[in-house]
Amino acid sequence: MKSDIDALMQARNLDALLVLGSAEHNPSMYYFTGGGHVSGAVLIKKRGAAPILFCNDMEREEAAKTGLEIRSLSLYPVADLLKEAEGDMTKTGAILFKRLLTDLGLTNARLAVYGKVEFASAFGTMTRLQTLLPNLQLIGENDSIFIRAMETKEESEVARIRRMGQVTTQIVRLTQEYLTSREVRADEVLLKEDGTPLTIGDVHGKIRLWAAERGVEFPEGFIFSIGRDAGLPHSTGNPDDLMRLGQTIVYDIYPAERGGGYFYDFTRTWTLGYASPEAEEMYAQVKDIFDQLMDNFDLNAPFKDYQRITCEYFESKGHKTQLNTKAPLDGYVHSLGHGVGLNIHERPGSHLTASDDNRLTPGVVITSEPGLYYPEKGMGFRIEDTIWVRPDGVMEILAEYPYDFVLPMKKWKRA
Numbered sequence: 001m002k003s004d005i006d007a008l009m010q011a012r013n014l015d016a017l018l019v020l021g022s023a024e025h026n027p028s029m030y031y032f033t034g035g036g037h038v039s040g041a042v043l044i045k046k047r048g049a050a051p052i053l054f055c056n057d058m059e060r061e062e063a064a065k066t067g068l069e070i071r072s073l074s075l076y077p078v079a080d081l082l083k084e085a086e087g088d089m090t091k092t093g094a095i096l097f098k099r100l101l102t103d104l105g106l107t108n109a110r111l112a113v114y115g116k117v118e119f120a121s122a123f124g125t126m127t128r129l130q131t132l133l134p135n136l137q138l139i140g141e142n143d144s145i146f147i148r149a150m151e152t153k154e155e156s157e158v159a160r161i162r163r164m165g166q167v168t169t170q171i172v173r174l175t176q177e178y179l180t181s182r183e184v185r186a187d188e189v190l191l192k193e194d195g196t197p198l199t200i201g202d203v204h205g206k207i208r209l210w211a212a213e214r215g216v217e218f219p220e221g222f223i224f225s226i227g228r229d230a231g232l233p234h235s236t237g238n239p240d241d242l243m244r245l246g247q248t249i250v251y252d253i254y255p256a257e258r259g260g261g262y263f264y265d266f267t268r269t270w271t272l273g274y275a276s277p278e279a280e281e282m283y284a285q286v287k288d289i290f291d292q293l294m295d296n297f298d299l300n301a302p303f304k305d306y307q308r309i310t311c312e313y314f315e316s317k318g319h320k321t322q323l324n325t326k327a328p329l330d331g332y333v334h335s336l337g338h339g340v341g342l343n344i345h346e347r348p349g350s351h352l353t354a355s356d357d358n359r360l361t362p363g364v365v366i367t368s369e370p371g372l373y374y375p376e377k378g379m380g381f382r383i384e385d386t387i388w389v390r391p392d393g394v395m396e397i398l399a400e401y402p403y404d405f406v407l408p409m410k411k412w413k414r415a
Contacts, residue, residue: 009047019043020115025260027342028114033066035259094128108135151347152363164264165399184412188245201239216255223252231375245273248379267384283405289313299393303350307336337367362391
C-alpha cells in the first residue's frame with residue numbers, strides 16, 4: 001500500500017524518489033497524483049515527507065486537484081537555464097534537475113528514478129546530472145518500490161477495480177448478445193445487419209465503441225480471436241477472419257479507467273451454436289482446474305504453488321506444461337496469473353521460478369487464468385477472473401459472469 005513506501009525506502013536506503021512524465025498512463029506518477037491532465041511533470045518524494053509536484057503554470061489548476069504540494073517550474077526559467085547551458089538542451093535539463101534537488105537538500109543523496117518518459121532523453125539528462133552533482137547516486141530498480149507498494153490494495157483501490165469489473169462484464173454481455181443475435185449463412189458464417197459477413201475486425205470495432213461509451217480505455221489492447229488464433233495465447237485476432245459457428249473464441253478483455261487508472265482482467269472462451277467433442281472435453285478440463293483452484297486458494301500461500309498444481313493437473317490429462325517441457329508451444333504454456341492494479345501485470349507472480357514472497361496476502365488482487373492451446377487443431381481455451389484476497393481470507397471474484405462455453409444462436413437451428 002502507499003503507506004508502505006517510506007518503510008520500503010528505509011529498507012533500501014533511499015533518500016528520495018524522482019518520478020518523471022505525465023500524470024496519465026504513467027502508473028508511478030498516477031499512484032501519487034490520481035491522474036489528471038498534468039504533462040511533463042516532475043514529482044519528488046523525500047523519505048518521511050509528502051511528495052512535491054513540479055509542473056507548468058498552464059496546468060497549475062489541474063495539478064492542484066491532486067491535493068499534493070505544487071511548485072511551479074516557472075521558478076526555473078528555461079531561458080536562464082538554456083543560457084547557462086550554452087544552448088545544450090541535455091545540459092539544460094540536467095541543470096533544472098540540479099536546481100530542484102538542491103532546493104530540496106538532495107545533492108548528496110540516494111535517489112531512485114521512475115516514470116514513463118522517452119528513455120534516450122532521460123538517460124542523457126540523468127547522465128549529465130551526475131556530472132553536475134557528483135555526490136548524487138541515481139538508483140535504478142528492477143524490483144520497483146512502486147510495484148512492491150502496489151502489491152496490496154486499499155479498499156478504495158479495490159472498489160475502483162470492482163467498478164472496472166462491472167464495466168468489463170457489461171461489455172462482454174453486449175458482445176455475447178450481439179453475436180448470438182446474428183443471422184447465419186448456410187456455410188455457418190455470421191452476418192451483419194446489412195447481410196455481409198461479420199469479421200473479427202467488426203467485432204473489435206464494437207468492443208472499442210462499447211468501451212468508449214462507458215468511459216474506459218484499452219491502453220494494453222484486448223484479445224478477441226477465433227479458431228487457430230485462439231490457440232495462440234496472445235493473438236489479438238486477425239481482423240479479416242470471418243465469424244463462424246463451432247470455432248473456439250478466446251475473449252480476453254482488460255480495460256482500464258480513462259487516463260491510465262486501474263485495470264480489470266477477464267477472459268471467457270465461447271463457441272457459437274455447437275462445439276466438437278474434443279473442444280467440449282478440453283473446455284471441461286480448463287473449467288475443472290479453474291474450479292479446483294478457487295476452492296483451494298489459501299491465505300498467505302505462495303502463488304507459484306498453484307501454478308505447480310495446474311501443471312500437474314494438465315499433465316495428468318496428457319497435455320504438455322512448463323513443469324516438464326521447456327517452452328511448450330501447445331498445451332498449457334503460461335503461468336497461472338498475476339497481480340492487477342495500475343499496471344495490468346503486477347506482483348504477486350505465479351511462475352514456477354517466482355520468489356516465495358509472491359504470496360496470496362490480504363489485500364492482493366490477482367488473476368486466475370488456466371488455459372489450453374492447440375493452434376494446429378484450430379482451438380484454444382482460457383478462463384480468467386480477477387480475485388481479491390480479502391482481509392478475512394475470503395477469495396472474492398470481483399465481477400461474476402457465467403462460464404457458458406457453447407452459446408446458443410437465437411436465429412439458427414442445427415440441421
